[in-house]
């Protein structure tokens with residue numbers, strides 16, 4: 001199995017506020033859907049709550065310490081347990097939030113990073129990560145989106 005992180009981060013590190021996203025960038029939503037569809041996705045229970053439903057056409061695995069059942073999802077009680085539910089040949093995506101990114105960073109092989117080139121105020125941040133341990137292998141910048149007026153870029157990193 002290869003483990004990939006996919007995340008959209010504001011210039012100042014913010015990824016969310018009050019359990020929701022801070023921007024709506026159609027191109028980023030499309031990138032997320034295109035990249036993760038057909039692959040297993042692992043998320044924290046709060047991120048699941050913020051979406052309110054399982055993502056279609058993907059195996060959804062939610063990490064929680066609680067004994068809960070969530071429609072359309074498998075529930076694991078640790079990240080390690082979540083990873084045992086994924087078969088060996090698959091690219092598996094960690095889709096957040098901050099708690100799960102933090103635990104997955106030491107294990108990840110790849111990071112799909114959307115950089116939103118503006119600061120946003122919010123209560124949730126992507127953890128600090130050691131960029132020297134990673135190699136930037138792709139970057140695509142957009143001056144603006146179809147309905148988002150500011151620049152953003154799609155970066156991909158592989159563990160060096």
Ligand SMILES: NC(=O)c1ccc[n+]([C@@H]2O[C@H](COP(=O)([O-])OP(=O)(O)OC[C@H]3O[C@@H](n4cnc5c(N)ncnc54)[C@H](OP(=O)(O)O)[C@@H]3O)[C@@H](O)[C@H]2O)c1
Pocket residue numbers: 006007008009014015016017018019020021043044045046047048050063064065066076077078079095096097098099100101103124
């Ligand atoms: N910008 C982006 O790309 C992006 C992506 C995803 C999410 N977000 C944002 O991030 C925020 C949510 O992030 P968050 O850090 O607050 O929450 P989170 O990581 O989504 O979920 C945290 C929950 O996961 C469970 N958990 C965490 N570690 C665990 C472990 N080791 N074993 C078992 N369960 C564990 C716990 O669930 P229980 O409480 O049920 O035990 C914990 O409360 C939201 O604002 C969301 O919009 C942004």
